[in-house]
Amino acid sequence: MIAKLFKKRWYLLSVLAILSLAVALRFYQLGNIPHGMTWDEAAIGYNGFAIFTTRRDEWLHRLPVSFQSFGDYKAPLAIYLNGPFTNVFGLNLFAVRLPFAISSILGILGMMLLADLIFEKNKYRKYLSLFAGFLLTLSPWHIFFSRAGFESGMALTFIIWGLYFSLTAVRSNFIKRLSLVLGGLCFVAALYTYHSAKVFVPVLLFEFSVLFFPLVKSNLKKILALIFGMSILLFPLIKDSFFGEGLTRAGVTIFSSNISLLEKIKYVLVSFATHLSPNFLILGETTTLRHGPGFMGVLYITTLLLVLFGAISIILNQNRSREQLLIFSIIFIGLLPAAVSLEVPHANRAILALPGFLLMAVYGFEFLLQFLEKSKSNKKFLGSKSENNIILKSVAGTFLAIHILIAITFLNKYFTQFASQSAEDFSDGYLEAFNIAEKYEKGLDGYREVDKIVFTSKYGQPYIYALFSRKTNPIWYQGGSLIKYEFNSSINIGDLIRNNALIVGSNSDELPIEKAQHLIYGSDGKMKFQIYLTEEKKE
Numbered sequence: 001m002i003a004k005l006f007k008k009r010w011y012l013l014s015v016l017a018i019l020s021l022a023v024a025l026r027f028y029q030l031g032n033i034p035h036g037m038t039w040d041e042a043a044i045g046y047n048g049f050a051i052f053t054t055r056r057d058e059w060l061h062r063l064p065v066s067f068q069s070f071g072d073y074k075a076p077l078a079i080y081l082n083g084p085f086t087n088v089f090g091l092n093l094f095a096v097r098l099p100f101a102i103s104s105i106l107g108i109l110g111m112m113l114l115a116d117l118i119f120e121k122n123k124y125r126k127y128l129s130l131f132a133g134f135l136l137t138l139s140p141w142h143i144f145f146s147r148a149g150f151e152s153g154m155a156l157t158f159i160i161w162g163l164y165f166s167l168t169a170v171r172s173n174f175i176k177r178l179s180l181v182l183g184g185l186c187f188v189a190a191l192y193t194y195h196s197a198k199v200f201v202p203v204l205l206f207e208f209s210v211l212f213f214p215l216v217k218s219n220l221k222k223i224l225a226l227i228f229g230m231s232i233l234l235f236p237l238i239k240d241s242f243f244g245e246g247l248t249r250a251g252v253t254i255f256s257s258n259i260s261l262l263e264k265i266k267y268v269l270v271s272f273a274t275h276l277s278p279n280f281l282i283l284g285e286t287t288t289l290r291h292g293p294g295f296m297g298v299l300y301i302t303t304l305l306l307v308l309f310g311a312i313s314i315i316l317n318q319n320r321s322r323e324q325l326l327i328f329s330i331i332f333i334g335l336l337p338a339a340v341s342l343e344v345p346h347a348n349r350a351i352l353a354l355p356g357f358l359l360m361a362v363y364g365f366e367f368l369l370q371f372l373e374k375s376k377s378n379k380k381f382l383g384s385k386s387e388n389n390i391i392l393k394s395v396a397g398t399f400l401a402i403h404i405l406i407a408i409t410f411l412n413k414y415f416t417q418f419a420s421q422s423a424e425d426f427s428d429g430y431l432e433a434f435n436i437a438e439k440y441e442k443g444l445d446g447y448r449e450v451d452k453i454v455f456t457s458k459y460g461q462p463y464i465y466a467l468f469s470r471k472t473n474p475i476w477y478q479g480g481s482l483i484k485y486e487f488n489s490s491i492n493i494g495d496l497i498r499n500n501a502l503i504v505g506s507n508s509d510e511l512p513i514e515k516a517q518h519l520i521y522g523s524d525g526k527m528k529f530q531i532y533l534t535e536e537k538k539e
Contacts, residue, residue, distance in 0.1 A: 011126050015112060018130065022108050022137040025411070026101045026146045031094030033419045034148055035523040036428030038290055039461040041149035042468045043069045044079050045086055045096035050474040052083025058467065058474050065240040070461055077192040078151040091471045093431070096149050104146035107157035111136045111355065114164040115362055117171065118323050124369060128362050135358045138407040141298035143414070145351055148426075152351045155194035159201070160355055162186035163330075167323070170212050174219040184226050188233045196337035198241075200352045203336065207329045211322040253340045271339035272332075275353075278304075280345045289425035291347045293418045296410050298347055299357060302403040307357055309364030324363070330356030369396065420524045427459055429520045429528030433504055434469035436518055436531060440502045441484055448536070450484070451500045456529070457487045458506040500536040504529055 037045075047057045047067055056062050066073035081099050089095035115132035119125045136142050145153040165183030169176050187205065190197040209216050209223075216223055231238075254267050279285040281299045286292035299307070314324045334353025338346040372392040423429075433455075443449030455462050463482065466472070472481050488495075491505040493512070505511050507527045513519070520529035 011130070014130050015109075015133070018112070018133045018137055019105060019109060022105050025137065025143060026104055029415065030097050030101055030147060031092065033415055034422050034426045035419050036423055036426030037093050037096075037431060037465075037468075038148070038426055039070065039464055040074075041093070041096055042430075042461075042464045043067070043074065044082055044149045044151075045091060045093075046464060046468045047074075048079045048082030048096075049086040049091050049471070051080060052087050054474055056474050058464075058477060060474060060478050065236045075151055075193055075195055075197075077189060078149075078154050078194075081154075082149075091468060097147065100149055100153055101146055103154045103157045104142065107142075107153075107160050108133050108136050110157065110160040110164055111358070114160060114167070114355070115359065117164060117167050118359065119362070119366070120171075122366065124366060128366055131365055132358060132362045135303060135361055136354075138300075138403070139298075139303075139354065139358065140293070140296055140300065140407075140410050140414075141347065141351060141354050143411075144292060145348065150348060151194040152196065152348050155190045155197045156351055156354065158186045158190035158193060159197070159204075159352060162190060162201075163355070166208065170215055173215060174222050177222065180222065180226055181229075184230050185233075188230055191234065191237060196349045196352060199337045199340075200333055203333045204329065207333065208326065211326055211329075254342060255340065257342070268339050271341070271344045272335060274345050275335045275338055275350055280347075285345055286347060287343055287345070289418075289422040293410075293414055294421070295413055295417070298350075298354075300403060300406045300410070302399065302406060303358070303361050306361035306364035306368070309367050310360040310362070311364075313363055313367035314360075327356050327359045327363070331360065332356075365396075368399075372396070420522075423522035423524035423526070423528075427465075428522035428524070430459065430462070430465040431469055433520050433529040433531065434465050436520075437466075437485075437502060437504060438470055440533070448500075448533070450502045450533070452486060452498060453484050453502045453504065454486045454488060454491060454495050454498065455504045456491050456506040456509060457489050458508065459528075462487050496532055496534055498534050501534045503532040503534065505532070506530075 043058075047069075050057055051063070057064055057067055059068055061068070065076055067076060067079055078099070082096060085098050086092075086095045089098065112129045112133035116125060116129035119128045122128060142153070142156075145156075162183050165179045165186060169180035169183060172179070174180060187201050191201055254264050254271075257264070259267075274280060277285075278297075280297060281304055282297040282301055284292055284294050284297045286294055292298065311328075314320055314328070317324070331353045334356055335350050337352070338344070338350035341349055369392060372395055373389060375391065377391050437453050437455065439445050439447040440450045441453055455466075463485075466482060466485060467474075467477055470481075491503060491509045491511070493510065495501070495503045495505075496511070496515075503511075506529065509530070511530055511532065513527075513530055515532060516530045517533045518529075518531035519527055520531070522528045
């Protein structure tokens with residue numbers, strides 16, 4: 001009976017199996033790995049909490065379109081979506097990361113539907129659809145940016161669904177108006193989620209309109225109506241971009257530098273080459289462990305081989321479809337925000353290219369299957385029970401087994417070695433230190449209440465961790481709730497003679513470690529904070 005049910009519902013059950021695997025890989029130890037919390041995660045979580053509870057951000061701006069944060073401004077949607085989760089589950093690391101993990105699962109479902117649509121006329125359609133979801137589920141690039149508070153991963157999900165709905169509308173000659181509207185809404189959401197989408201989405205939609213120009217031209221009224229509706233929804237973002245702070249991130253691109261146009265073009269071309277090089281794609285070149293594990297690249301070598309097969313098959317195909325050209329476009333448009341960045345390579349800004357890479361890999365897998373199916377060896381050899389396609393099944397099975405073994409190697413290192421190696425990059429120890437500081441601040445759990453807390457700022461942005469740990473109402477914060485805190489870049493032995501104070505130093509501050517009341521260690525085993533309680537002098 002089970003076998004009969006599987007035979008009848010094999011595709012649905014396979015989809016559920018892939019999504020179940022995705023849930024397991026993204027939710028396992030979500031609040032602990034990566035260990036620690038970046039200040040961007042702390043800012044997203046705290047401001048989401050602040051907006052949900054007070055309708056104001058940390059600076060008391062009411063329902064802002066851009067969130068001021070550490071010298072730049074963050075896109076709003078991920079922060080707004082974070083609020084309900086921190087309200088339900090509490091202001092903690094798991095709650096902050098949860099909406100990003102959930103969105104990644106939806107992205108995998110969207111990827112399977114998108115592949116099913118693209119390969120609609122292929123006899124292997126369902127298998128290729130599952131393969132696309134399988135690739136994204138095990139993708140090191142996707143896993144990494146799904147398990148932490150990165151707006152890029154959430155924007156990627158909106159873009160995948162935007163592509164799916166847009167292609168659905170095109171395939172129906174725009175008769176399916178709901179798909180057209182939903183596609184527009186997804187792209188609007190992506191623009192409100194991540195700054196790189198402000199480059200990616202307009203260029204992609206222009207490319208989309210060029211590739212499908214005859215259909216766009218014959219349905220111009222519907223397209224113009226959609227553009228008008230999107231413009232209304234995007235008005236706050238457009239206004240903020242031109243009259244507010246929405247384009248602040250442009251300052252971290254090559255266009256802000258004082259070099260000639262020719263030098264800028266050369267820089268962008270070299271950056272593209274860097275992001276297409278084996279060092280980045282396979283070997284894990286990165287400028288920080290916040291943007292990659294360092295021990296492995298954004299694609300497995302098996303995936304890259306399929307990408308190359310796919311590119312070759314499309315280039316050799318004289319009857320290239322518009323969807324195939326669109327996939328090439330997704331790769332290069334997706335890499336564009338990273339290519340113009342001053343920090344190269346940048347896996348976070350380049351992740352919007354991931355659907356293009358994986359869909360190209362699916363084309364490569366299809367090319368491999370067709371080549372093997374037509375080969376003389378495959379037609380000649382039969383299985384022990386006279387099964388057909390024994391060579392095809394053997395090669396495909398071996399390839400998948402190697403891919404899975406490489407994925408297991410990545411996952412093993414990610415959940416063990418990376419958890420400790422990335423401690424410094426993910427500011428490990430901050431929350432533990434502020435948890436102790438709050439007890440001394442308020443005299444909780446039998447701790448003596450202090451008059452002043454002197455906290456090191458060596459690791460950057462300590463105030464946001466104080467707000468996050470204390471769950472401070474932003475109105476109270478701006479009213480002086482942190483009055484007991486003093487953030488100093490340098491702490492020395494002279495601070496230990498302060499009256500009734502808590503001194504929280506970094507691992508580089510020259511303090512008598514043997515006199516410390518508390519030592520905070522990171523998951524890398526290194527001491528991060530040394531905490532001292534000074535004497536309370538009676539007057």
